Amino acid sequence: MLPEDDDTYVEVAATTPADLAALAPQVPEAARERVEHADPTLDDDLRTWFDPHCDLPRLMMLGPLTVRVAATGTPTAAAARKPFLTELLAYLTTRPHGATTEEVADALRLPIDRVRKDAGSLRSWLGTNPRTGRSHLPDSRQTDAARIRGRGAYQVEGILVDADLFRRLRVRGEARGPEGLDDLKRALTLVTGTPFGQLRRDGGAWLADTGRLDQVLQCAIIDVAHLVTTACLAEGDLNGAHAAAELAAKVAPSEETAQLDLIAVLAAQGHRQVAEHMLRDRVCNRSDDEDEIPTELPARTEAIIDNHAWLAPRNAQASA
Numbered sequence: 001m002l003p004e005d006d007d008t009y010v011e012v013a014a015t016t017p018a019d020l021a022a023l024a025p026q027v028p029e030a031a032r033e034r035v036e037h038a039d040p041t042l043d044d045d046l047r048t049w050f051d052p053h054c055d056l057p058r059l060m061m062l063g064p065l066t067v068r069v070a071a072t073g074t075p076t077a078a079a080a081r082k083p084f085l086t087e088l089l090a091y092l093t094t095r096p097h098g099a100t101t102e103e104v105a106d107a108l109r110l111p112i113d114r115v116r117k118d119a120g121s122l123r124s125w126l127g128t129n130p131r132t133g134r135s136h137l138p139d140s141r142q143t144d145a146a147r148i149r150g151r152g153a154y155q156v157e158g159i160l161v162d163a164d165l166f167r168r169l170r171v172r173g174e175a176r177g178p179e180g181l182d183d184l185k186r187a188l189t190l191v192t193g194t195p196f197g198q199l200r201r202d203g204g205a206w207l208a209d210t211g212r213l214d215q216v217l218q219c220a221i222i223d224v225a226h227l228v229t230t231a232c233l234a235e236g237d238l239n240g241a242h243a244a245a246e247l248a249a250k251v252a253p254s255e256e257t258a259q260l261d262l263i264a265v266l267a268a269q270g271h272r273q274v275a276e277h278m279l280r281d282r283v284c285n286r287s288d289d290e291d292e293i294p295t296e297l298p299a300r301t302e303a304i305i306d307n308h309a310w311l312a313p314r315n316a317q318a319s320a
Contacts, residue, residue, distance in 0.1 A: 001027075002231060003178045012268065013230040014260035014304050023227055027175050035175035042168050046186070049160050057126050057136060059089055061163040062217060063192030065199055072127030083200035084108075085122050090196075092137070093161055094210055098145025098153030107206035119154055129158035162190040163217055170224055184228050188244055191221055194251050222248050222257055229261045233268055241265045256301050259283055267310055279310050 001024040002009055006017045048054055057073060060066040067086045069075060078085050091107055092099060099107070101115045110118070119137060126136035136159060140152035166187045173183030195217035196204060207214055225248035232241035245265045248258035259282045266275040283301065285294045297305075305311065 001174055001177055001180060001184075001227060002234070004234060009230050009234050010307065012233045012264070014257075014264040014308070015226070015230050016300055016303060018300070019226070020230075023223055024174075027177055032175045032177065035172055039168055039172065042165075042172060045160060046165060046169075049162070049165060049190075054160070055130050056158055056160050059086075059093060059159055059161045060192065061090060061161065061213075062166060062190050062195055062221070064197040065090055067125075069125060069127060070130075072130060074124045074127060077121050077124035081121065083203070085118070085125055087200055087203050088118060088122055089126070089156065089159070091206055092154055092156050093159060094213060095145075095155070097149065098140075098143055098155035100149075100151060100153050101140070104154060107209070108203075109205065126156075126159075131158060134158075163195070163213075166190050166217075166220065166224075170220065181228065181231050184224050185240070185244070187224055188221070188228060188247055191247060191251060194218065195221070218252055218255075221251050222255055225251075226257055226261055229265065233264065238265065238269050242269070253282075254286075256283055256298070260301065260304055263310060264308065267308065272310070275310055279305070284311075 002020060006020050009015055009020060010017065048056060049058060054068075055070050055072075057070055058068045060068075065086055067082075067089055088104070088108060091104070095103075101112060104110065104115045104119075105112050119140070123135050123137040128134065129136050134157060137154065137156055140146060140154045143153055143155040143157075145153035145155040169183045169187035169190075173180030173187065176183065194214075196207065196214040204214070210216075225244045228244040229241045229248075232238070232244065242262075242265045245258070245261040248255070249262045252258050259278070263275045263279050263283075266272075266278065283305075284297065287294050
């Protein structure tokens with residue numbers, strides 16, 4: 001992914017050799033071929049996702065949790081319950097082996113007899129998959145998950161999910177090496193905000209059983225944005241670097257990696273005073289509680305600050 005020696009990137013970006021080893025390892029050519037052959041529909045799925053006349057429902061997790069149904073769906077089926085049905089769909093898409101009635105009831109804190117009714121509303125809202133003729137949410141007794149588990153299990157079919165596309169783009173981009181930078185940039189275009197934003201009140205308790213998927217996705221966005229920012233700074237593409245760093249800072253304003261990336265870009269653009277102010281305000285003097293003293297900086301942050309000398313000495317400021 002990053003073909004130059006580590007010093008090239010450490011000199012211009014807010015990164016370290018350890019970052020580069022973890023996020024941009026050398027990938028054998030054979031691995032690239034395996035990854036590309038393993039996901040032959042990625043480009044078609046992306047075209048469908050971005051098509052204004054997309055014929056499949058789209059679930060957005062990389063920002064405010066949102067569903068856009070296609071032409072076969074029935075928007076009125078969601079009525080005033082759209083936030084709940086959106087969360088129900090999100091839950092089901094994270095169940096690779098489907099979910100039984102009892103599992104849905106437990107995850108979303110529902111009475112058992114409510115699950116079938118809510119599943120029916122979701123089924124009507126999503127409509128029929130025009131490519132298979134089946135409902136996007138088939139009868140729980142007629143799913144692959146039900147056949148494997150030997151009992152009814154709800155499982156969605158033919159739904160496009162931004163988090164899935166993001167993951168696939170990242171895998172392919174990293175496997176392609178330097179040529180994969182465009183895949184990582186494309187992945188970032190799927191991001192609109194903090195993952196699982198605007199969940200319904202008292203919703204999302206089931207995320208704890210997913211290994212905190214919302215946090216995993218946030219970390220993935222920060223990592224990809226860091227790679228893109230680093231590569232763009234080394235190439236002199238300041239606009240590309242700024243777009244990636246600004247997005248990460250919007251998604252995770254409390255994450256130092258995102259803030260340091262944006263500071264590095266601002267400094268590279270010649271906005272050194274703005275960069276210094278941001279560094280003091282958002283990193284050096286940041287605390288977890290406004291009444292507490294600033295939080296101790298991690299060793300990585302200290303090393304990056306020392307490497308770039310973004311902070312002007314206080315005595316120099318006073319004499320200026």
